[in-house]
Amino acid sequence: MTASDVVQTIRLEPDAGLVKSLGAHHTLDSAIADLVDNCLDAEGTKVAVRLLTDSDRLVQVEVFDNGNGMDAVAADQAMTLGHQREYGENELGHFGIGMKAASFGHADVLTVWSSRYGASPVGRRIRRADFSKDFSCELLSENAASQAEAQRKRVTGAGRGTTVVWSELRSAFRGASTEEARTWMAHAERSLRSHLGVTFHRLIAKGLLDIEILVDEMEYADEAIGAPVKAIDPFGYAKSGHPDYPKSVIAESDGQRIALQCHIWPPKVDIPGFRISGKSGERYQGFYIYRNDRLLQVGGWSEVANSSAQRQLARVVLDDETAIGSFLTMNPEKAGLRFEPIFRDALAHATATDGTTFDDYLKAAEACYAEGNRRISRRQPVITPEKGFAPKLRRSIGTELPLLRSDSLNLQWKRLPEGEFIDVDFGNSTLWLNSRYRYLFAPERGSLNDAPVVKALLFLLTHKVFEGVHLGPKDKDNIALWRSILGAAVQAEEDMRGE
Template identity: 80%
Template sequence: MVSGEDVVETIRLKPDAGLVKSLGAHYSLESAIADLVDNCLDARATKVTIRLLTETDRLVQVQVIDNGTGMDGAAADKAMTLGHRREYAINDLGHFGIGMKAASFGHADVLTIWSSKDGATPVGRRIRRTDFSKDFSCEILSDEAAADAKAQRKRVTGAGRGTSVVWSELRGAYHGANTEEARTWMANAERSLRSHLGVTFHRLITKDALTIEILVDEVQYADEGIGMPVRAIDPFGYARSGHPDYPKTIVAESGGQKVALLCHIWPPKVDIPGFRIQGKSGERFQGFYIYRNDRLLQVGGWSQAANSSVQRQLARVVLDDESAIGFFLTMNPEKAGLRFEPIFRDALAHAAAADGTTFDAYLKDAETCYAEGNRRVSKRQPVIAPKKGFAPKLRRSIEAELPLLRSDSLNLQWKKLPEGEFIDVDFSNSTLWINSRYRYLFAPERGSLNDAPLVKALLFLLTHEVFEGSHLGPKDKDNISLWRAILSAAVTAEEEMRGE
């Protein structure tokens, strides 16, 4: 045992600058940029523009520009100081004082900020990862350069006030073996970023409290480009609950601390953005959705409080209680998921709703809803199999939803028909012809056998039954006449409305 008498001196140990080299190791590009958006929100920004700038199609610079309150020189120095924890307001998303540096150095060797605050001279600061990792040095940039950055920010956001964060000398961005590969990587990166930001900030975007735009362009043309808004992706955006008794609030309690869990059950057999996120199956997003000040910190996952399974894929739980973080849950610096403390898992075992529903009962209800949804599918009548003209993804979706008649198949193909006609039924060859005169309305790129999947899916659902009999009966012939008349009128109106 060491007693107080054994202490002979107290020294102050400064952090070793070498720790900078490990900063940001766990940040993805999407989570790193989301962390920068958090800083924008803490600065009361209502508009954030993210610019992914390229040279010969390779990503070379990332800019995050906001219209927030901005910083003066003293505030900028503190922002660039590793571990500096300012006085956080109750609604602030910042927490540790390392987010901007860690997020930036996870992807770039040079971090530059430009900022303007009302009544203060515009400022610029730059830190280089190699120098910062030796002695935490930071470069002060000229007033003239800061004024130029302010002018650029005003062109981008409409406000000179605010902050621009710039990453350069990027590390880890895929440059591609050739131009096509580089463009594909860039397109996928933008798509993933839009999806991540759309779900992370969906509440704020929906409430019009925040507008996020993303621009991908070559550096020399960026100032002429216009960013496209990020759309909100609501992970609870179903039209009707999958179970009449849900959503339902279940309360967990321990040590006098309570946390409310709003338990949802998605409707079965729904595959829309919100259930499917980043193009991935909704099965991967069952579990807890944890919010802090309307910012989504965790997108699904049971965090060892329950087991994932196919049968539980409709179950999603909202935890929206600031006080739970630090007691039941621990947040990591990347804000990419939280650690659930043992005390929370214990409390969950005894949690219950006002009507006595336990958390285990909720999971069973979700499993039952999923099972019943699958049983309903088995009652659907077999349909003719899709063949030529159907995109592979569309064919797979039809096969997953409907049993198929393997004795025959249906083709949907383009052919020149008389002007004013849209479809023609070729019963003997099991083919539905679509007038190629109007192909440009639905498939501008033309030439692909599997183009216009939406139009073809609708036509398949409308007409497949007439191809499943041994002959065309009077009702079938009447339906074909009806479809021809209405669809021909519709495609003519479509062409007129587009001014073609």
């Protein structure tokens, strides 16, 4: 092939039909996270997400921010497929298709309202069916844009900024049952809160970003107040599971070095951060890749290691902007990255300053998990907690201790003499608590599973008594001791509160 083979250069414009495939890999969670990225790039600090329903079914999604906003030129560019402005090194935008892909993955109509300081408010709307034919975009009236600005000010406290609206949704519950629709909506909100909480946990924790989510019927939404998204730190353990970790392992190739901070969670810890979206922490072992404090990948070994139950305590932070584009390739959805062969080769030879290899790290995580299981296996079985124990408390006891399935223990309230707090009903495997003092530990009253802290402590104190065949002299002496001390304690509690 030579230069003389070329007779002409022509321009091949993209076919508008490609719009139909936009956002195919976006979940609702990842799509809304992509819109939050745009808010951050616009220097926004507050984002309000509204999931609006009609008869309990999701019909519209709105995302408001208090960022810099856009004028008419910037709005046209934002609605142009593939337009790539000059991104700053701290910005999260990358491909120029994020908002369109995120939106058309779930809705047939995308409307954008925006206001920039010193410019008239603007509105733009693109309909997926028309956009996929000729990239057409509707220009909306300044009067309507002004009304949208006023609404944004009510929601975020600032008229300046941008509002993205998805309507004519495709990806929402369409079943006939109202109860099923409510359940779907509850799951969707919980999943979104968790996803945004972990994806932006650093920014939320630093006070740089405030996200709130509101779920309500459309006609009442303007009167409602959203609830804040809380940061979920996937490295938020109090103490490392291994004294030598976290530790940095350095991968190097062609003179480029990246640090992998290797963490080992403590075994048998079941808290938000280890457990994410209500799912077991075992699912979240692997790499956590950040870009400008935004989490791009939540776990997964990306084919450089195998996932296993024994490695569930292992989590690795990669927080190096230079790695993306060389060692790693980001996808448009910003949901996971492709690990290039150069990274896999570098990882095979990566070491810490003390000579620890990545393989050594994985073995240390496996050993920590095995040791944690050995410690648990030495614990003696306990009676099964039953009535009066909150489900979460029962699960926690069952996780930490092997259970005797042959019998169960109930903790319930009833009226006892003044000055007494507990009564042991050995024959019926029930520990009675004096309902005279229930208000001290369960102000709401009425719930079978109330006062979980008090009940957990009493279970740990008394369970061995109920596990015996009969009450021996030592058991009877312990019961008398507990009744005396706890009776005095509950009266002191009441006195201190001035009741």
